[in-house]
Amino acid sequence: MGIAIFCLILGFIIGYLFRDSRKETNAPNTKARPNTRNVYLSYNERQRAKLQHYSDADRIRELNLLSPNESKFMRLLQHQFQHELLIIKDRRFYIADQDRYPIAIFEYRDGSKELKVQDVEDGIPVFIYKAILSSDAIAEDYLFMKNNNSARK
Template sequence: MSAFICFILGFLLGYAIRSLKKEKTVNNVVRRYSAPMTYQQKLHLKTHHQNDSDRIRELNELSRNQSVFLRLLKQTFINHEIAIKQKRFIILDRDYLPCAIFEYRDGTQAIKLMDHEDGLPLYLYKGLISSDELKQDYLNIISGQE
């Protein structure tokens, strides 16, 4: 009987010591400084997806007119890659860094606006699908890069 009591006391004492060791290791957490992201890293995150399923999901969410607009962009920007993120078309240069952002929205009145976002030209097309306007923007982007 005394062996059984010693066994139970040993078990409880071992459990108590083990739980104290766990508490000590939790308190010794090393915190590392994470440097802020550079401009290049921010641009990279703006254009790249985590995996292919995210990229395919973005393509499937496009409306019919946005798909037509994407086709016109691909015909106009032949030597550039086009990334789609949050229903925006991002034109990438040879280094896969963005050089311009295009956005198309459906609407009844045709409007074309130009703005800047994060140092990149942002072209907003609303209810306007025109290859001539895209060619003009292409020439503006190419002349600005050189």
């Protein structure tokens, strides 16, 4: 029994020393995302970059990170904005037109008291919801967006 324990300890020591003595191989770069960014993006390119995912895995990961209430909110948005694209990135819901240009941003935050706030970010309306509101509140925002878009044209 003593010899087995001695061999086991000796094996761990030799393995540890062997691991440190071997040459390191050139490991492939494990970073999936490039860190370089073009600083000189135009306004339109910056807006489209808000909606782009690096890969489908990132897009699916964003969907899996949604809480149950955020998923319900997403379904309310999908029901209201049937003719636009709904893109989820950084826990924000972007409503985009057919050219994948953002026309509105929705945010959902969990809470016990209902709250709805409207703001503007880079010329795009941002609607922040706290707690689940009825679909009537989203329908009001939809009409507000349609009226603003028709006024711009």
